[in-house]
Amino acid sequence: MNLDIRRHGDTGTLAGDLASALLARLEEAQARGEVPHVGLTGGSISEDVHREVARRATESAVDWSQVVFWWGDERFLPADSPDRNALQARQALLDHLPVDPANVHEVPASDAVASAEDAAASYSETMRSQGAGFFEVLMLGMGPDGHIASLFPGHPAVDAVDEIAVAVHDSPKPPPDRVSLTFEAMDRARAVWFMVSGEGKADAVAAALEVSDRLPTPEEIRAVPARGVRGQVETVWWLDEAAAARL
Ligand SMILES: O=C1O[C@H](COP(=O)(O)O)[C@@H](O)[C@H](O)[C@H]1O
Numbered sequence: 001m002n003l004d005i006r007r008h009g010d011t012g013t014l015a016g017d018l019a020s021a022l023l024a025r026l027e028e029a030q031a032r033g034e035v036p037h038v039g040l041t042g043g044s045i046s047e048d049v050h051r052e053v054a055r056r057a058t059e060s061a062v063d064w065s066q067v068v069f070w071w072g073d074e075r076f077l078p079a080d081s082p083d084r085n086a087l088q089a090r091q092a093l094l095d096h097l098p099v100d101p102a103n104v105h106e107v108p109a110s111d112a113v114a115s116a117e118d119a120a121a122s123y124s125e126t127m128r129s130q131g132a133g134f135f136e137v138l139m140l141g142m143g144p145d146g147h148i149a150s151l152f153p154g155h156p157a158v159d160a161v162d163e164i165a166v167a168v169h170d171s172p173k174p175p176p177d178r179v180s181l182t183f184e185a186m187d188r189a190r191a192v193w194f195m196v197s198g199e200g201k202a203d204a205v206a207a208a209l210e211v212s213d214r215l216p217t218p219e220e221i222r223a224v225p226a227r228g229v230r231g232q233v234e235t236v237w238w239l240d241e242a243a244a245a246r247l
Pocket residue numbers: 041042043044045073074075085140141142143144147148149150173
């Protein structure tokens with residue numbers, strides 16, 4: 001099993017250590033001559049992590065023009081909505097780095113395409129045309145209900161097959177319309193890094209890891225979607241003590 005659980009005293013330490021590990025991972029990939037693809041996430045912890053990466057970036061040897069950015073999910077909203085995962089990541093991270101704009105692949109916003117279906121199709125096509133989908137690192141937050149990206153417990157999008165990204169409607173968490181990578185797309189990541197903090201997530205963390213010693217059944221994944229993603233080489237749970245409290 002390629003599972004690793006890293007516990008930290010608090011969210012700040014977690015975000016700092018994760019940021020350093022991400023920078024090291026990108027440096028290593030570039031030293032191997034690769035152009036690493038990174039999957040970013042939204043959610044409560046992402047801002048802390050993004051700010052830490054931006055803060056430490058100047059001390060790293062990462063060539064930011066040679067890193068490709070994607071998102072694991074997006075809220076289907078206008079491009080300037082502060083609730084867009086992409087806008088949040090730009091403000092906390094990407095606007096502070098010398099990235100190549102051509103390497104930043106947002107899910108299309110609701111003022112650019114007619115529907116979440118169109119956004120999912122366009123995002124899938126971009127990923128396909130880039131030969132991408134094989135993330136060096138895919139970061140995933142997790143909700144207190146065990147959702148990851150925009151795959152929610154018992155929701156039809158959880159059962160999507162043969163697709164890269166899907167439209168999500170009637171999301172139990174606002175906004176109702178979203179776009180999410182599927183399990184199949186997320187499972188192609190070399191490393192999957194869950195990042196979870198806070199007591200409110202402790203039950204979901206325990207539930208997700210309850211079946212980590214074997215392949216979960218489709219029913220078990222439907223109940224707690226975080227059970228359904230594993231990295232090709234490694235799966236790391238970055239937790240603070242509060243989130244790890246029920247392990
Ligand atoms: O809405 C979303 O929720 C999850 C988890 O968010 P959190 O605020 O409970 O930490 C996040 O990972 C996802 O990217 C986002 O769109």
